[in-house]
Amino acid sequence: MDIYAAIHNRSSIRKYKSDPVPEEKITKTLEAAQAAPSWANRQCWRFIVVDDEGTKENLAASLPEGNPAAKGILQAPVVIVLCADPSASGSIDGKDYYLLDAGLAMQQLMLAARAEGLGTCWVAWMEEDKIREACSVPEGYRVVGLTPLGFPEKEAKPTPRKNLSEIAFKDQWGNSFTG
Numbered sequence: 371m372d373i374y375a376a377i378h379n380r381s382s383i384r385k386y387k388s389d390p391v392p393e394e395k396i397t398k399t400l401e402a403a404q405a406a407p408s409w410a411n412r413q414c415w416r417f418i419v420v421d422d423e424g425t426k427e428n429l430a431a432s433l434p435e436g437n438p439a440a441k442g443i444l445q446a447p448v449v450i451v452l453c454a455d456p457s458a459s460g461s462i463d464g465k466d467y468y469l470l471d472a473g474l475a476m477q478q479l480m481l482a483a484r485a486e487g488l489g490t491c492w493v494a495w496m497e498e499d500k501i502r503e504a505c506s507v508p509e510g511y512r513v514v515g516l517t518p519l520g521f522p523e524k525e526a527k528p529t530p531r532k533n534l535s536e537i538a539f540k541d542q543w544g545n546s547f548t549g
């Protein structure tokens with residue numbers, strides 16, 4: 371799949387088929403994450419590939435009530451837990467770049483998943499301590515987010531975005547790029 375097709379035909383998937391995900395597809399998504407840029411190439415990220423039903427149940431139970439992603443975590447055959455070590459990345463003017471490093475890797479994983487016909491959904495509204503316990507995440511690592519990984523029940527349907535004129539400027543803030 372062309373990169374633009376993957377970008378523009380992705381959306382957060384919250385309902386999954388139970389069909390298993392072939393291991394080579396999981397590996398491809400992890401390799402896409404591995405290829406992401408990071409602070410001084412420190413690669414502070416770590417990924418936990420969960421397919422154990424009991425562990426998935428614990429992960430789903432780690433989301434606050436009302437998080438619409440919980441069902442998808444139970445339905446999808448695989449869940450990827452994204453962790454990162456803040457001390458292995460930079461921090462400037464209060465901006466902690468481990469979040470960016472980890473986020474970039476996750477987004478690459480998600481686009482590769484889309485290209486492989488798989489669905490994903492960023493999940494960050496979670497109780498971190500419960501996830502830490504569910505997957506034995508060691509001290510020093512933060513859990514940045516997680517995503518279900520599986521075949522979508524329905525095709526991705528892109529969600530609306532602000533107009534480019536609102537978000538892209540030319541030379542000076544407020545001068546619309548699109549005229």
Ligand SMILES: Cc1cc2nc3c(=O)[nH]c(=O)nc-3n(C[C@H](O)[C@H](O)[C@H](O)COP(=O)(O)O)c2cc1C
Pocket residue numbers: 380381382383437438439491492493494495496528529
């Ligand atoms: C950092 C981050 C955290 C998110 N956390 C959640 C979450 O906890 N639960 C959920 O259902 N969706 C979550 N989302 C998905 C967003 O709601 C979704 O990306 C947004 O509504 C745009 O929709 P789209 O992904 O379908 O384009 C999160 C997205 C991001 C980027």
